[in-house]
Amino acid sequence: MPNTTFDCASLHQFSDFFAINTTNVTTAVEACPEKCSLAWGKGNPDLSGIGVFVSYILQLAVCLLLGPCYAIVYRFLDRKRQKHLAEIHITALQTTVFLACPIAVASIIDLKRRPTLFEARFVYYLNIMELLAACVLVSTMVLRREGDEAFPIETRETITLVLGLTIQLGLSIGVIHWVDRRSLSAKEVRAFVTACERSGVVVPIPPRDWANKYNKSLKGFLGVLLLISIGAAVGIYLLIAKSKSKSRPVWLCLVSTGLATGVAYSFAKMHLARVELARLSKNDYADNEWGFGQIVALFAWVPLLVEASIPLLIAGSGPLTPVWTRAKEAVKSKVQKPNDEVEPEQ
Template structure:
């Protein structure tokens, strides 16, 4: 009996010692769940826990069915963090795609605010700066299609339950690209026909709507948002790198505010162009210019922030998954992503080649030789067009850049008029025929320099010539002007029917009356000229 009493006392003491070692009322599973976000229930027995799941959604279904704490289970099963955040997506954050995003941001800054400043300050005196406008227009189209295709790919990927890393990358990418398209549009130099400008506005609107929708949906889904948050908390306890990769939580109405702000900015952009030529609203124009500068600065900064977030999240994921990271491999898609900006560089090479042709006679002859070798017809085109070295020669003689541009444009317009005027070319050129021109063919093919020393002009069929044509033939240096014709039989032919003799407006303009007829018949206050 005494021995049995000793055993009972020893058992009681050991039982009390074990109770004091662990606080009453708290199980080990509950103690671990104190630091987690929200406990979802009691944990299963250790031998029943499984970490083998194909997708993170399979784990969520298993955890909710068995009442498991998602945060605690993720901490104990590290492979679940790989399912939560993924191991990368080459189509989204591959090395080629990341360089493509970086080139997009660089081109946006260079061809946006930087080029706009250079254009406003140097365009009147630099043809090279004016030619760069073609590159900006080309980039606007390429950037619009790149942003639009990325937005469509984002919407398609979001419907396939992407990982947390992919959602965070798509969110940062959408933020980068919506700022890029806005900066490019607000800095675009309008130097094309209004029909093309309307098409570019339509392209901007469609792309802006697509990227805004993609930005609004680039967050954790509402159905499993709580599960994703709990899994992210569990991974963040294991490594602080996971907390960097989480998407930025924001309510849906913030995207609506961004869309309204972009629309208002577009409206203010149109007001800026309207008030720029209005002398009565100079102060309002300056205020809009200040707002425009601040807006461009904020959008550019937002674009840089989005690009920095993409590179940072990618770097942290690579440090976590190590050898399983998939985004550092160069594949066909990565090379194709970089090739989207190749037309911008090709257009720049064209402009630089034209500049070298104007500066160097040797380079010009080399280009002509290559062109004739591949296309013999190019020689005829080069002979019909003015020499590219004409502008530097005129500039050496003291002419300003603006005068050179206008003079070159007048020469091109005159050549085009001679080529296109089929019915009136013979009469106009006959009227400009000179005594030193041996035949009509020489006068038609000669340039304006053949007429610079003319003193006598003979105009046949003068009764068919409009007075404007006669005045055009009276160039400086002409001493004698001989007109031959019969105003009683022929008159100028009016192609515009509202101004023809059959209408009532004919009496106001009398375009069918030639200068030859007016001088032959006479006008009030002016006697008829002697007729031979």
């Protein structure tokens, strides 16, 4: 029978369960089983809202295009296009690194206040995704060193990237370790989940899965993804072998494909977490809202999009060149004609 002496009204969020003595977590759950829903929360628009999630989709697309696809097409382009693609690649790596660093810092701040299980799960796979995304772009960066003439990276860019990658590596691994070993594997969190299950309320599992029965759909997705990756890798190998190119791009392509698969896997886990949250929170789902941080996250990719669209802008201006030339000549002739008609005085 529920303990009616416990003040259930004092529980407003997930962290409130742990504001009391940890030995009373089970008692609090048994007294207020309806409060187990606080564990999953309602979402966090600044973490997983529409705008930032579109930014994560762009991150995944960049990894696929400038990872395996970059390794395939790079050697088939002329030098001018290779140079432009290499510049796009560096811009993408810089954007990835300097987006991942504040994400990791924000994750640490969020974890310190004991977030909901959804936020911790999302943060966990988000940091894995950002770390692997940087690895994808670094693995294909060596292509610019091949050929008769390499495209060197400026010293300031090298220093910036090395510093950024070092900071990202340390912060991201720290966040992953925190969630995996401390934040959600803590004894009191396990006690909370167990108490909720005994009360008939199933709490969605945290990132460190304690039961395999919840992962059937994810395992199916991962299996299909691995099969597609293997098929793509074999096709890439045959394509490059047929072109009689060097073997290095083959291995770069295979490595980047494997890393990109990890990025896609992490993104899938984030997406499934949002789907599960929307199902559980129903009308209280907050991740469909737009916020200040979401707009900022979207505009972080603007420099890369501008850099990539330069050839398209140049190509699009080609058909307009004759029109512009004729217009200039017409204006010039109209200006010169009256001057020609005026005869100098004798």
